[in-house]
Structures are given as structure tokens and as C-alpha cells.
Amino acid sequence: MKNSSKKFNGSESLKSTAKEPLKELKSSESPQNDDLIITEVPDSIIKTLESRIDHMCVKKDEGDERGPSCNMASVPGAVTQRSCVYGGARVVLMPITDAIHLVHGPIGCASCTWDIRGSRSSGEELYKKGFSTNLQEKDIVFGGEKKLFDTIIELNGIYNPAAIFVYSTCVVGLIGDDLKSVAREAEEITKCRIIPVQSEGFRSFNKSLGHQLACDAMLDHLIGTGELEKPEKLGLGQKSLASTQEKGPTLNIVGEFNVAGDLWAIQPLIEKMGITVQSAITGDSCVEEIANAHRADLNIVQCQKSSNYLARQMEEKYGIPHLKVNFFGIEDTGKSLLSIADFFQDQYPEIREIAEKIIETEIKKVRSEISHYKTRLTGKRVAVYVGGNKAWSLISAFEELGMKVIMTGTQNGLPEDYHRIMETVSEGTLVVDDANSMELAKLLKKYHPDLIVSGAKEKYMAHKLGIPFCDFNHDRISSFASFNGFINFAKEVDRAVSSPVWKLTSKYYQGIV
Numbered sequence: 001m002k003n004s005s006k007k008f009n010g011s012e013s014l015k016s017t018a019k020e021p022l023k024e025l026k027s028s029e030s031p032q033n034d035d036l037i038i039t040e041v042p043d044s045i046i047k048t049l050e051s052r053i054d055h056m057c058v059k060k061d062e063g064d065e066r067g068p069s070c071n072m073a074s075v076p077g078a079v080t081q082r083s084c085v086y087g088g089a090r091v092v093l094m095p096i097t098d099a100i101h102l103v104h105g106p107i108g109c110a111s112c113t114w115d116i117r118g119s120r121s122s123g124e125e126l127y128k129k130g131f132s133t134n135l136q137e138k139d140i141v142f143g144g145e146k147k148l149f150d151t152i153i154e155l156n157g158i159y160n161p162a163a164i165f166v167y168s169t170c171v172v173g174l175i176g177d178d179l180k181s182v183a184r185e186a187e188e189i190t191k192c193r194i195i196p197v198q199s200e201g202f203r204s205f206n207k208s209l210g211h212q213l214a215c216d217a218m219l220d221h222l223i224g225t226g227e228l229e230k231p232e233k234l235g236l237g238q239k240s241l242a243s244t245q246e247k248g249p250t251l252n253i254v255g256e257f258n259v260a261g262d263l264w265a266i267q268p269l270i271e272k273m274g275i276t277v278q279s280a281i282t283g284d285s286c287v288e289e290i291a292n293a294h295r296a297d298l299n300i301v302q303c304q305k306s307s308n309y310l311a312r313q314m315e316e317k318y319g320i321p322h323l324k325v326n327f328f329g330i331e332d333t334g335k336s337l338l339s340i341a342d343f344f345q346d347q348y349p350e351i352r353e354i355a356e357k358i359i360e361t362e363i364k365k366v367r368s369e370i371s372h373y374k375t376r377l378t379g380k381r382v383a384v385y386v387g388g389n390k391a392w393s394l395i396s397a398f399e400e401l402g403m404k405v406i407m408t409g410t411q412n413g414l415p416e417d418y419h420r421i422m423e424t425v426s427e428g429t430l431v432v433d434d435a436n437s438m439e440l441a442k443l444l445k446k447y448h449p450d451l452i453v454s455g456a457k458e459k460y461m462a463h464k465l466g467i468p469f470c471d472f473n474h475d476r477i478s479s480f481a482s483f484n485g486f487i488n489f490a491k492e493v494d495r496a497v498s499s500p501v502w503k504l505t506s507k508y509y510q511g512i513v
């Protein structure tokens, strides 16, 4: 990868090295099927800072696996949409429902991440409350350890939580508060698990480090400490494949955060196969089930961006193998169930047949439910700008609706993420890394997708440009996972794309002004 992290000195101009500009839709043109493939490969995508040019590329041909420059500090002057390391840790741990999540720092760090994921709970609601030590100038000068200790004791007395996660923020790293020793001391007194998370925001430009630090906190302080012989997260009344004498097949669903109830669409399918879900890490979870996660036979990893590390570490430490799965889209959900069945087949030969039957029944139901939407959506063009593995895992989901992804990208992609993206996308697809809102707006105006799929930060920009928008991030309210989720997905995409409201919006986008 070419290093493009050189400093912006103020004299750098907005450059376009265009020789043959990417085929651009005129505002009067309605995208037809012929327009789905961008055939002309450009030297430049849009005008941007010179050091940002390499962060955007177009897949040239089938063998082209060279993605954009990535995993670099954001370019000064270009702004960024990225979150910080602390935010990365918070999103992984926050869905643990019966824990307190205490942010040690000034109030802003806690408020900007409060309820950051739309993770739903079937029981405890403690995780929804926001807690902060609210450090003030005096604490910065004299240290915040006593305030932290007192806060932990007070919170434990009021809420009697199953654990308290204590997150370190930038200023705490700078003043050098010793989180670990405060946590140890408070744990001795409270007998509650006090878990330090060394997630100072400045530790990396990539919040992926925060995901890893959150996993480390679970590995060091939680997983392996439980003493339950039987799986805690017993299913929804489904029978295990095991006889009464056996433990039966068990697995952990890792990297599934139950956004909008996604876990509740995945778990029943696994249980129908006769497998007990030992724990979900971390959607709709409680501390005790994660403490017993080391007892499972298998880890299946849904969000590979945040949780591959945890699965690898558990394999090393506890010998639990892992499978990468994807429960977004009909085909990928089916493939995931079959790969789980294949894993257990030697021990439980009937499991493959059970899985196949489930898949056959569900696919039949979904195809009939989505056919109406597919008719209206076929031929539409999509821009995807999301976090994690959704940048590539959504591509086949859109293909199932007859739609074409013309652009995809992510804020914090690593080389392996872009490698996977380049393998998955078809020729002519635009791939962007760490695009700021100005660049995104230019890309949307220029390439004119029929839909943008992204998160809350891009929502209003899309609306202002008059482009239909679908939230596929933390704030969405419909479950999109598994077979049933795909029906919701098709419905929501159709509702956005086919709404008559877009005829009344942005004249700029329509080329009227």
C-alpha cells in the first residue's frame, strides 16, 4: 500500500487527476439496467485533497484485489467520520445488560456514546443507564482515583450490578490514574466484578483497537471465571440433539450485538437445529453467561471486524474452534447454518438434514414475501457506507433483491477488510476508505445512487441531497438478520426507494438548479 499519510501544509489543492472521468449519471437520466456497470475506469473519482486520492479506487477487473489505502491516521484538514478507541470498546461491551458501564472521564465522553447501540434486552435494563465520574479541573490537577473509587462504591450500593466496566478516556490516560489498582481495591470491598478497560481515545486512529481492548477485558476478567456446569442461556423451548445424559452441542454467538433484536432472529434457527446457545457475546447477554462462554464447543463469529480477535484468543486459550458466519441475506444465512451443521455432523449425523429442511422452508417463505418488493427494486443502484464487515456482507443481500452495489466503503477498514471487499464486489464498483461528509456528498451527487445505506451521521446529508436512505447501523429499529430479518430489510429498502417524497426534495440533486 502506498503511504499517503503526508502532512497537509495548507497549500495542498483540491486535485482531480481525471483523464477519463468515471461514467457519471446526468440528472435527467434515470438509471436503467445498462447503467448498472461502470465500465470506464477513472484515474480520479472526485476532486479531493491529494493525499486522499489513494483512499478511493474502482475495481478494474476480476483479478483486481488492490483496495484503497487504509488504516492510516486521518488527513489533517480532511476531517473524518471516525469514532475513537474508547467508542470502539464501548460498542462491544455496552450490550451486556446487567452490568454498569462507568466512563471515567469528563462528561462529554460518556454523553457522546450513551446508548450508542440500539441493542435490545429481553431482561435487565441497567446497561441503558449512563454513568460517568464527570471529571472536573480539580480532578485533573490532583488526580481522579479517589473520585473513581467513591463512584464505584456508591454505584454498587445503589444498583448491586453483576459487574462494573470502567472505561478509561483520554484525559485519564494523560493524568495517569491507575484504573487497575482502583478496580482491584474496589472489587475486594464490593465483591462485585470491577473490570478496567484501558480504552484511552488517543491510543490509535483506528477504533478497532478499542474492539480489541474490550475483548481483552472480557478475556482477562470474565470468560473462564463462571462455574455453571450447564449452559445458562437455555433456548426458547427447543429440544437439544443430546440425550439426557449428554451435554449436547453448544456454541457462542460472538460479535452479535442484538441491534433491533437481530439475535432473536438468529438464535431460534440454531436452537431448531438442536444446538444450545451457551452465550451471545455480547447482545442481550448477562455477565454470568459470558463468564461461562469457555464451556461452548464452538464460536460462530458474526461481526468479524470486532470479534475475530476474541474468537482467535478463545481458540488459543480454551481450544474452542471458530467459524465465520453471516446472517444478513438469504443465501449467506443458509450457508452459515450449513457450515454450523457440518461442524457438528460427525457427532450428530442428523443435523445436516435438519438444517437443510429449515433452510428450504424458510427460503420458500422469504422468496414469496419479497417477490413484490423485488419487482420494484430490481435495477436500482446502491451506495453502502457502513462499519465492519457489512461493507462486503451486504453485497449479496442486495443482489438477492435484484439491486446493484455501485459503491461501498468503511470508516475504519483494515487491509484484510478491503481485500474481502475487493474479492466480493463486481467490476466497476467504487471502494472508499474513511470518506468525510464532503467527499461523500460529492460522491453521491456524482454517481447518483437510488439508495444510500449507512448510519445516523450520513442520514441527514442523504435526505438533504434527496437520496433515499436506509439505516443499517446502530440506530435502526427493524431487525435485518436471518430469514425473517431479510423480509424486514426488503420492506424497509422498498419503503425508502419507492417513497414519492423524493420527487419533492432537493432541486439540486435533480439538476433543476
Ligand code: SF4
Residues within 6 Å of the ligand: 084, 085, 086, 087, 105, 108, 109, 112, 168, 169, 170, 171, 199, 200, 201, 202
Ligand atoms: S476518549 Fe478522548 S477521543 Fe474519545 S470521546 Fe473522550 S476525549 Fe474524545
